[in-house]
């Protein structure tokens with residue numbers, strides 16, 4: 001769906017912001033660009049919608065080199081979400097969301113229907129919020145409007161630059177959870193930039209960890225944490241190692257090592273739940289998990305034993 005092939009970007013003769021990077025993002029996949037400040041994440045993202053032009057290499061979307069398309073046509077298929085939302089303060093919420101559809105000359109009813117649907121899906125009921133202005137909303141609500149605006153014309157690709165970066169830590173966690181469960185998101189191809197490791201592990205199907213313009217490792221969260229490609233990757237993830245291990249492993253990954261507890265389980269948990277979510281669920285009582293027609297009762301000891309066995 002999206003392919004970067006040996007892409008580089010210089011700012012002046014000396015400053016190589018992005019240094020010969022290549023990757024592919026499959027349709028429906030979320031790839032997270034992760035790394036320290038200044039490692040080239042935003043520059044990479046902005047080359048994909050031609051807000052910046054690459055100095056060398058090629059970028060393809062659906063097999064088409066993006067320079068063959070005019071920036072306007074290209075951006076119709078790409079939603080863009082920014083940290084500071086970029087909402088127009090003198091436009092109402094519904095006008096902000098309907099901006100791209102109206103530029104595309106959709107008729108009024110279609111814009112109204114799409115805006116209302118999106119607001120409902122993003123828990124901003126149109127009856128209450130359609131006519132208010134962005135500054136009357138909380139940061140989390142403004143972020144949802146920014147997302148609704150990016151989704152309005154139904155683009156197959158979403159580029160997101162620190163989309164939750166301006167939110168306080170608690171709001172950030174809840175908006176992120178909500179984002180993950182949105183059906184408007186699940187089928188889109190997404191590239192998301194963040195410097196928040198936990199966010200990358202929660203949202204990325206794969207993570208591209210960068211340093212000084214170069215890719216250090218590109219892989220699933222479990223590949224990065226359990227099989228780091230080099231010392232940079234290992235030390236970048238080390239401070240949150242335990243949490244990241246728990247977030248990147250699903251119960252089904254541990255199935256062969258998981259003992260079934262004797263105590264009856266209280267409630268069910270999906271085998272696709274992460275160990276992090278499982279630990280939360282079993283704080284007070286064991287839970288029952290079914291995987292490939294086998295049932296096990298999971299408690300804290302059994303889970304920790306299985307994680308240790310997986311790592312050995």
Ligand SMILES: Nc1ncnc2c1ncn2[C@@H]1O[C@H](COP(=O)(O)OP(=O)(O)OP(=O)(O)O)[C@@H](O)[C@H]1O
Pocket residue numbers: 011015016017035036037038039040041042043044195
């Ligand atoms: N317009 C510009 N002119 C000159 N240098 C730039 C420009 N934009 C970015 N840079 C430099 O290129 C490098 C990569 O910047 P970029 O914004 O892509 O990093 P980043 O990984 O997104 O960082 P952050 O997380 O801090 O936004 C940095 O050293 C930055 O200072």
